[in-house]
Amino acid sequence: MENSRKNFSEWYNEIVELAGLTDKRYPVKGMNVWMPYGFHLMKNIDETIRKRFLEDNFEEVMFPALISRAMFEEEFEHIRGFEKELFWITKGGKESLEDDLAMRPTSEAAIYPMFRLWIRDHADLPMRMFQIVQVWRYETKHTRPFMRSRDIHFIECHTAHENYEDAEAQLQIYRSEWSYFTELMCLPYMEVERPDWDKFPGAVYTRAFDTIMPSGRTLQIGTIHQYGQNFAKNYDVKFAKENGESEYVYQTTFGMSERLVAAIISIHGDDKGLILPPQVAPIQIVIVPIPGKSQNGEKYINELYRSLKDMGLRVHLDSRDSYTPGFKFNYWEMKGVPVRIEIGDREIEENTLTVNLRTQRGRIKIKRDELGRFRDIMKTVSNDLRERASKMLLDNMEGKAMEGQESNVETHIMCRSKSCSEEMERRTNLTMMGHIMNTGKNGKCEVCGNEGRTALFSKPY
Numbered sequence: 253m254e255n256s257r258k259n260f261s262e263w264y265n266e267i268v269e270l271a272g273l274t275d276k277r278y279p280v281k282g283m284n285v286w287m288p289y290g291f292h293l294m295k296n297i298d299e300t301i302r303k304r305f306l307e308d309n310f311e312e313v314m315f316p317a318l319i320s321r322a323m324f325e326e327e328f329e330h331i332r333g334f335e336k337e338l339f340w341i342t343k344g345g346k347e348s349l350e351d352d353l354a355m356r357p358t359s360e361a362a363i364y365p366m367f368r369l370w371i372r373d374h375a376d377l378p379m380r381m382f383q384i385v386q387v388w389r390y391e392t393k394h395t396r397p398f399m400r401s402r403d404i405h406f407i408e409c410h411t412a413h414e415n416y417e418d419a420e421a422q423l424q425i426y427r428s429e430w431s432y433f434t435e436l437m438c439l440p441y442m443e444v445e446r447p448d449w450d451k452f453p454g455a456v457y458t459r460a461f462d463t464i465m466p467s468g469r470t471l472q473i474g475t476i477h478q479y480g481q482n483f484a485k486n487y488d489v490k491f492a493k494e495n496g497e498s499e500y501v502y503q504t505t506f507g508m509s510e511r512l513v514a515a516i517i518s519i520h521g522d523d524k525g526l527i528l529p530p531q532v533a534p535i536q537i538v539i540v541p542i543p544g545k546s547q548n549g550e551k552y553i554n555e556l557y558r559s560l561k562d563m564g565l566r567v568h569l570d571s572r573d574s575y576t577p578g579f580k581f582n583y584w585e586m587k588g589v590p591v592r593i594e595i596g597d598r599e600i601e602e603n604t605l606t607v608n609l610r611t612q613r614g615r616i617k618i619k620r621d622e623l624g625r626f627r628d629i630m631k632t633v634s635n636d637l638r639e640r641a642s643k644m645l646l647d648n649m650e651g652k653a654m655e656g657q658e659s660n661v662e663t664h665i666m667c668r669s670k671s672c673s674e675e676m677e678r679r680t681n682l683t684m685m686g687h688i689m690n691t692g693k694n695g696k697c698e699v700c701g702n703e704g705r706t707a708l709f710s711k712p713y
């Protein structure tokens with residue numbers, strides 16, 4: 253790589269293309285091509301998420317990408333929240349459309365008119381649905397692959413419940429799902445309650461999952477929302493209670509996106525390139541043969557490859573003749589493959605493998621009949637990543653930035669008033685992101701002295 257991670261922005265722009273994640277040359281602003289390696293990473297993330305949602309009794313759906321103006325305008329404050337970000341289709345062929353069609357920016361306006369038809373009775377509840385789709389937002393700020401684009405790979409859950417408590421319990425389920433996903437992707441986060449003036453349009457409250465990038469700026473990588481009956485009243489989504497009375501449903505949503513890829517790239521990478529968490533890496537193990545004199549080489553390597561594959565590991569054999577082992581080491585390190593196996597004359601003679609972990613210096617030897625150890629080796633890589641990522645987050649919270657970067661994060665005890673937040677924003681030149689719910693503590697507001705709680709101030713992406 254030409255750029256060191258000290259120049260985070262340049263490093264990021266270089267690695268996303270060098271590693272084969274995306275191609276930024278697509279000639280429409282803010283829309284990038286998912287290259288095979290990048291899309292494989294995203295699909296592994298999707299699969300992990302899909303599997304868990306299905307286990308948690310969600311059903312997968314696929315709604316149309318277009319939403320009519322009439323459907324959108326049923327929506328109260330929600331539409332105003334998205335007004336400036338919508339792409340509109342106004343023509344079909346040469347004719348102007350009678351009712352303009354919006355490209356979905358998220359799917360409340362698409363899904364809830366159908367919930368109105370599907371939900372009749374308390375027996376239909378809870379209704380839990382998710383979809384993994386593209387959404388489109390007319391971003392006017394500087395776009396950057398996976399972090400801020402106009403064509404976004406999006407994962408959205410929508411639920412409907414009989415009462416507020418059931419909706420709250422659903423949010424608790426989201427939290428445990430989120431903690432499971434981020435554990436596998438080795439990403440640390442803070443659960444931040446967005447202030448009232450910054451919550452999702454139409455929500456009762458919004459909890460965002462924010463992480464900290466090497467630039468010391470925060471990135472929102474997931475959100476959960478309590479909608480109460482706000483959307484149901486707007487879309488007239490009612491159910492008959494057991495006593496026959498009609499009531500509006502209570503709703504929640506959970507959203508994630510390709511920003512998970514942005515966080516994985518940024519938080520785990522180093523000067524050599526990517527480091528991918530084993531759980532989602534397109535290739536978990538690469539085998540690099542070291543050319544030698546042994547007659548058995550090919551057989552030994554092919555059998556090893558087969559055995560690892562049979563264990564369910566994603567393994568790749570780099571048998572390209574035109575490159576040296578040294579070139580291949582650098583290449584696969586840059587691509588972030590968690591584990592490398594080297595096989596030469598000595599390994600074949602000793603019946604061993606030489607193994608390098610992407611998170612550690614040096615090499616270890618393991619016996620040919622100890623392949624079961626690779627499960628633990630994968631865990632070690634994940635643990636290394638988690639440890640480093642958590643340390644980076646904590647360092648930034650304490651004002652210790654990564655070398656070459658400035659910390660753009662501060663915490664202050666704040667009350668809930670907007671004027672106190674604005675005062676602190678002036679003092680710090682940062683944005684009030686909200687109160688930290690999972691790790692913060694209660695205390696006196698640093699501006700007015702009233703009851704408060706630890707709040708996050710940062711420069712968000």
Ligand SMILES: [Zn+2]
Pocket residue numbers: 666667668669672697698699700701702
């Ligand atoms: Zn205050």
